[in-house]
Amino acid sequence: MTLFARLESATREVWQTAFRLVPWPTKAGLRSVGTPDEASPVLVTCNYDLTVRRLLKALAGCDAWVVVAPTRGINVWCAAAGGHMGSHQVVSALKTSGVADRVDHRDVILPQLAATGVLALDVFRRSRWRVRFGPVAASQLPAYLAAGAGKGEKTEAMRRVTFPASDRMQMAASWAAPASIVFGGLALLFEPAWAWPLCLLVSVMAIAVFAIFDRLGAHRKAILAVASTTGALSITLLFGGGGVAAAVAMAAALSMAAALTFDYEGTTPLEGSGHFEGRAWTITLDTDRCEAIDRCWEVCPKGCFEKLEGRNKIELAHEDRCIRCGACVVQCPQDALFFQDSDGARIEPDVIRRFKLNLLGQRSVDSSSSDAGAGS
Template identity: 30%
Template sequence: MWRKSQRSRTMNLTELKNSLISFRCLMLRYNPIRYPVGLVSLGDPGPESPVLVSGNYFHTVRRLMKTLADTDCYLLVADSAGINVWCAAGVCDFNEHKIADAVNSCGLSELVSHRRLILPQLAAVGVDLAALRRECGFNGIWGPASLKDIPEFLDGGRDIAVKMRKIGFPLEDRIYNAIGMFNVFLIIPLLLALAGRRREAHFALFANFVNIFANFLLYFRLPFKYPSNNSLLVGGIFSCAYLFHWLIDRKNHILKLPGLIQGLAILIFSNILVSIDMLGSTPFYKTTIHHWLVSGDNSSLFQPSVTESCIGCGRCRDVCPGALFEKSGKVVKVVEQSECCECLACVKQCPVGAIVNGGTGFKDDIKSIDISLANRRSPEGRL
């Protein structure tokens, strides 16, 4: 009885500790915490139980464990430098070598009779499946883009429906992003308060709160297509509100003209910083700061085009988080070229190099592929 009570207290303390760490990940998303690398048994797994692979971003692993709580399976946590697999794979922090190291170090081949690993689809930009098989003897298959679809994927014979391949932006993820971004931008009102500019600090705090949370919570309802442009709109409204506040208080001489100019400059500067951060804070669009500033266009510079060398294997379709590719027989075509998020998973996974750039440029922030592949253009610059 004493031992059972002791174990219960230990489990409660561990759960409390993990919850506090998850809360820290939520509040400080730019300073993630690493989950220990290794094999986690969920439920009562056996030799035929599926093996799912994850990076070691603490918050993601905890969410996976919650999602798979009723599933008998193994969760293989591989090193991703403590960040999410999409970002980690793009900069070579999550690849076939990291996964093979995790497989070999935990003795997975002795625990399961099969040789299959279910990999996160968003890691496709950084994982070479053939090299993975050579290094550890396991075959990798791509799971859903979102972890919430994993139970359905496992129950459905591990067939991927189109809706499982396409990345979404549910409310839970938008709230998580909003809280993380807002906490980062607390530095601006804090510095203003320390400098004795309390009025400007209050305006900046409130403006950033409404700007960031409105952009994420009302993401699909705001007037502009791109979040950075909506951020400028909301920030502009608050700058006008600040000016109006100055005008109605002017007779009391609370603020003078230099103070107005300084206050507006602070709000505009803060708004531009938030808008720039919005360029890469959603799963849909990614572009350079220069391209957005000169054009107001947040769409990706890279736009995939399929050349005649395509063999119709459909691997590009299987890993595209935007569901931009369609396959009919041996024919693969791009159906939504302008909606590319420039993750370049299609370029990484194409075995014959048939994916080229039909757009006007390339952001050049993906390090897991040969840059020359991403820079290749179709002769006509389009499909």
């Protein structure tokens, strides 16, 4: 890679990390990694440019085919949950990419976090490709492929979604960058001397929120409000501002705190959206229908399920971990899993498969219309 190419890649990485909350589409189609042949594994991903570039980087040293599906430039989990990465998009990508002419098998590996939107049985029915859900993180793919390209079981670390410090800081950057533009830009229009202090204030707040907010307990919003006010006053004193500057800083800090916490849960993998209409739902396992096909165990990002040794059953051992993503419900071929609302009413699996989430966490996006043409 030339120096110019390295600089261009690094620049894109910075921009896309800073503004990762907006779509960054890249061209759909087939990519090759290394020197793949007819026996090499086939992987499908979204056409979110940051994801594709990081996936290709993670696969360095492997020989594989990567099919990029058209998902409107949205990342895997959001696209799958929102109806933009479903069976239709995957089947369409497999058929139009020409990958079937490059390999002598019909096994395809999808990101585990696509399981909320892509129905594996539907993909097989429409295309004859057998779906396996790979690890949560792209960095785990080399080990997963080395173990037999999905022929063995994923380790628990491969199945569980986490929120490490590096991911927290990337999310902080994705809030700090646009907030700095807004508050710093307004300051430049009215009082340029305030621009830099306000950018510093909102950036520090974003870092602090994503570093510790979920660990503060029941009164975390009140704690953040007090900390925001204190930070605003400290910034004012540090840069020698007066009463008006202090008032502006506190307004900016409280506005930033409100924006960061409006749906903090929905911007992290730790729990479901705070505005998700299914937040009060509970996951239920019908043990009479369960045949231990293990799809739920394979796709659950929180490790809610355990295999019962010596018995042909799955146990819902950690119901308290459930974030109601619906992946287990979507994938269970026996419809042995379903949600119940706070009144005890059953939400049928077909409802979860058909209706995806809008930006407010409501299951109002009908994915059946886009899926209808997948088999054509």
